[in-house]
Amino acid sequence: MWAIVVHGGAGQITSASREEHEALLEAVKSGAEVLASGGSSLDAVERAVIVMEDSGFFNAGSGSCLNIAGEVEMDAAIMSGGKAGAVACVKRIKNPIRAARKVMELTDHVILSGEFAEKFAVKLGLEISNFITEEKMEKYRKLMEVFRRKEWYYKVNKDLLDRYPDLLHGTVGAVAVDSRRDLAAATSTGGVWLKLPGRIGDTALIGAGTYADSRVALSATGIGEYIIKMGLGTRAGMMAEMGMRADEIARALISKMSSEFGRGIAGVIVLDRDYRMGIDYNTAGMRRGWMRSDMKRPVVIDI
Numbered sequence: 001m002w003a004i005v006v007h008g009g010a011g012q013i014t015s016a017s018r019e020e021h022e023a024l025l026e027a028v029k030s031g032a033e034v035l036a037s038g039g040s041s042l043d044a045v046e047r048a049v050i051v052m053e054d055s056g057f058f059n060a061g062s063g064s065c066l067n068i069a070g071e072v073e074m075d076a077a078i079m080s081g082g083k084a085g086a087v088a089c090v091k092r093i094k095n096p097i098r099a100a101r102k103v104m105e106l107t108d109h110v111i112l113s114g115e116f117a118e119k120f121a122v123k124l125g126l127e128i129s130n131f132i133t134e135e136k137m138e139k140y141r142k143l144m145e146v147f148r149r150k151e152w153y154y155k156v157n158k159d160l161l162d163r164y165p166d167l168l169h170g171t172v173g174a175v176a177v178d179s180r181r182d183l184a185a186a187t188s189t190g191g192v193w194l195k196l197p198g199r200i201g202d203t204a205l206i207g208a209g210t211y212a213d214s215r216v217a218l219s220a221t222g223i224g225e226y227i228i229k230m231g232l233g234t235r236a237g238m239m240a241e242m243g244m245r246a247d248e249i250a251r252a253l254i255s256k257m258s259s260e261f262g263r264g265i266a267g268v269i270v271l272d273r274d275y276r277m278g279i280d281y282n283t284a285g286m287r288r289g290w291m292r293s294d295m296k297r298p299v300v301i302d303i
């Protein structure tokens with residue numbers, strides 16, 4: 001038996017184009033193919049995330065948003081079998097999740113950030129790309145007009161989130177469990193629009209937005225600062241250790257987020273070693289899809 005769940009970000013999602021739908025479906029299918037052919041959950045989550053990074057429809061890889069300096073700074077992390085790797089604040093790596101996996105497999109560290117992370121990726125032959133487009137620059141200029149009228153960054157960012165709900169969107173993630181019951185999680189993001197340069201979100205932090213152990217795997221999306229403060233991934237691990245199922249864990253985590261910080265904050269996908277899944281969010285929507293070996297076809301929900 002095997003199972004995979006993916007998300008394409010939590011937020012104020014009101015509609016999805018045919019192409020966006022197809023991209024999410026493609027991500028689930030490509031991860032499921034890896035699992036169906038006997039591949040590992042680690043390969044499956046990496047594959048699914050690469051599809052979404054490459055699609056341009058999500059806030060990850062080629063679709064990444066811009067920070068307050070008009071630059072792309074991406075975070076990504078992957079975890080499985082007691083090993084973990086991540087990159088943070090990388091500007092030009094085409095698939096940050098590939099670089100995260102290289103950190104996991106080839107170094108003694110868990111997170112590499114910034115310039116050296118890029119040099120490391122280049123040295124290993126990973127592709128480099130420029131993700132700053134005229135379309136993104138136009139949105140950036142509009143948002144900066146609003147921003148300049150405000151005084152302090154973080155509050156402003158929350159104001160911006162209220163005024164421009166699509167600022168928080170499109171982080172991508174996947175969790176999978178394979179026929180050996182090995183669990184894996186992977187998450188990749190451009191962060192949030194107009195973040196300060198050097199800001200690292202929950203996605204890159206093992207135990208916050210990305211987590212997998214022998215009982216449970218989690219990938220989160222939402223306002224990273226809250227997810228970090230709550231340590232969602234580590235909490236999921238502790239809940240699984242106490243015997244909770246994936247669906248109970250997802251519900252408990254989001255209910256805790258709502259009671260601590262209010263609504264509109266986060267979403268999670270969770271899988272346990274008994275092939276049960278949990279999905280919950282306190283935002284207006286969360287793009288998601290899943291497939292289990294006993295299902296005829298994948299399910300994808302766009303909003």
Ligand SMILES: NC(=O)C[C@H](N)C(=O)O
Nearest residue numbers: 169171191201221222224
């Ligand atoms: N859209 C997102 O999920 C953003 C991501 N969690 C971050 O804060 O970097």
